Amino acid sequence: xxxxxxxxxxxxxxxxxxxxxxxxxxxxxxxxxxxxxxxxxxxxxxxxxxxxxxxxxxxxxxxxxxxxxxxxxxxxxxxxxxxxxxxxxxxxxxxxxxxxxxxxxxxxxxxxxxxxxxxxxxxxxxxxxxxxxxxxxxxxxxxxxxxxxxxxxxxxxxxxxxxxxxxxxxxxxxxxxxxxxxxxxxxxxxxxxxxxxxxxxxxxxxxxxxxxxxxxxxxxxxxxxxxxxxxxxxxxxxxxxxxxxxxxxxxxxxx
Ligand SMILES: Cc1cc2nc3c(=O)[nH]c(=O)nc-3n(C[C@H](O)[C@H](O)[C@H](O)COP(=O)(O)O)c2cc1C
Numbered sequence: 180x181x182x183x184x185x186x187x188x189x190x191x192x193x194x195x196x197x198x199x200x201x202x203x204x205x206x207x208x209x210x211x212x213x214x215x216x217x218x219x220x221x222x223x224x225x226x227x228x229x230x231x232x233x234x235x236x237x238x239x240x241x242x243x244x245x246x247x248x249x250x251x252x253x254x255x256x257x258x259x260x261x262x263x264x265x266x267x268x269x270x271x272x273x274x275x276x277x278x279x280x281x282x283x284x285x286x287x288x289x290x291x292x293x294x295x296x297x298x299x300x301x302x303x304x305x306x307x308x309x310x311x312x313x314x315x316x317x318x319x320x321x322x323x324x325x326x327x328x329x330x331x332x333x334x335x336x337x338x339x340x341x342x343x344x345x346x347x348x349x350x351x352x353x354x355x356x357x358x359x360x361x362x363x364x365x366x367x368x369x370x371x372x373x374x375x376x377x378x379x380x381x382x383x384x385x386x387x388x389x390x391x392x393x394x395x396x397x398x399x400x401x402x403x404x405x406x407x408x409x410x411x412x413x414x415x416x417x418x419x420x421x422x423x424x425x426x427x428x429x430x431x432x433x434x
Pocket of ligand 1: 264267280281282283284285286296297298299302303304305361362
C-alpha cells in the first residue's frame, strides 16, 4: 500500500474525540525535574481514562494469520481514526560495534517485500545499515493505544524505484536532498542556505535528478509484534515470528 499525503492532524474521527476534548482544556505543564506531584499524576490518569474509552481488546481469533494483512488492517484503522502522523515510525539501527541509534522516519509504502522509507545513504543510519543490515521499526498510535514493532533485514530499493519516488517529491525537497549532507557537522545555517542557492542555480531548469547517495530502503520483517493497550496495564501482545518454512508462528506475550 503506498502511503502518501501530509501527516494528518487531529481530525473529527469518532475515535479521537476524547482526546480532542482533553487537548482543549487549560494546559498543565509537566515539570520533569521534580518527582511526579499530585496534579501531574491526576493529569496522567485522566489522559489514560480518555484513551481507555477508545481501547479495545485484541484476541488471538482477531488476528490475521499473515502479519502483513494484520498490519494493513491496523494501518487502515489508524487512517480511519485520523491519528496524528500514522506514517511516522521510529527506525532503530546499530553500528557494527552494536551501538544502537534511533530516529523517526516516514513510512512511504509497504508490500510483500516489507516497509519502505527514504533517506540519505551517507547519513548515520545509512552508514550503520551498510555495516549492519538489521533494523527495527516502531509505530505508536496513541489515539488507538496501539504499538507495532517490526524487526528485519534491510536492503536498498532498486534505483528505478527511488527515482520514481524522488521525481514525485516537491522541488524544494529534491533540492534539499542535493544541498544537505545529512548527519554531517555544518558550520552554520547560512552555509546550508548557501548550498541550497548553489543547487538551485545548478538545476535552474527544474530538472533535479536523484542524487547518487539518496534513495529508499526496505525492511523485510522476520518479526512483528502487535500491542493493544488495555486498562490496568494488562495489555494484549501478539508476536509473529518467521519460521524456516516461511510460515509465521503467533504467540501471545505477557504485558
Ligand atoms: C516525523 C519525522 C519524520 C522524519 N522522516 C524522515 C525520513 O523519512 N527520512 C529521513 O532521512 N529523515 C527523516 N526525519 C529526520 C530523521 O529523524 C533524522 O534526523 C535524519 O534522518 C538523520 O538521521 P541519522 O543522522 O540518524 O541518519 C524525520 C524526522 C521526523 C521528526
